[in-house]
Amino acid sequence: MTWEGGMREPCIFWSPSNIKPAVVSELGTTMDLFTTFSALAGVPLPKDRVMDGFDLSGTLFKNTPSPRKEVFYYRGTQLYAARLGDYKAHYITQGSYGQFGEKEVHDIPILYNLSEDPSENFDIGASHPEILADIDRMVKEHQSKLIMGKDQLADRE
Known part of the structure; x- marks a missing residue:
């Protein structure tokens, strides 16, 4: 997950x-x-x-700062979440192994500040639309350059 x-x-x-x-x-x-x-x-x-x-x-x-500022969280070939700095937006959430909830697509992504809330308990998206907009721009740029490979796990039973 x-x-x-x-x-x-x-x-x-x-x-x-x-x-x-x-x-x-x-x-x-x-x-x-x-x-x-x-x-x-x-x-x-x-x-x-x-x-x-x-x-x-x-x-x-x-001990210099990491050059990595963004992470894209895929499940198979679907983008579920994206992180920019301390902030992570979930577009889709889903548990695994029959636990932690069914698949849910979020029309408005849920947003967390991982430096303050690593357990992802407090959605701050409503109070930070500018951060969601920044992450959305980052995702669109990423997807515009992405050459999607075949999902190698799709046929697994």
């Missing part, structure tokens, strides 16, 4: 002589691992495709 409880997971990096022990709350995704590890290994990224990962080595080694 696309709620933070299903998406927000800890990641541990260990390199005693290179990474200072710390808890870093910067944004990153598994998509950033390939890009980061390629940079650390000195391997150039492919030039024949768009890469959706960011190099997080500055965040790991120098």
Whole structure:
């Protein structure tokens, strides 16, 4: 599911002589691992495709802000939610494994400030239409450039 409880997971990096022990709350995704590890290994990224990962080595080694500012939460080929900075808008919500609710499409997305409400309990969309508009613009730009692949899980039983 696309709620933070299903998406927000800890990641541990260990390199005693290179990474200072710390808890870093910067944004990153598994998509950033390939890009980061390629940079650390000195391997150039492919030039024949768009890469959706960011190099997080500055965040790991120098505690600089993450270059990742946005995340798109897909379930199969459907966009369920989008995050811009601390804010996450849900267009569709649905539980998983028979728990946490049926699929619900939100005509007006529900909005959460994850820095203040990581449990996504308090919808602030009505009081922040400008943030929803910013996220909507970001989503439209993303979708205008997206080349959707085949849903490889669709035929799974």
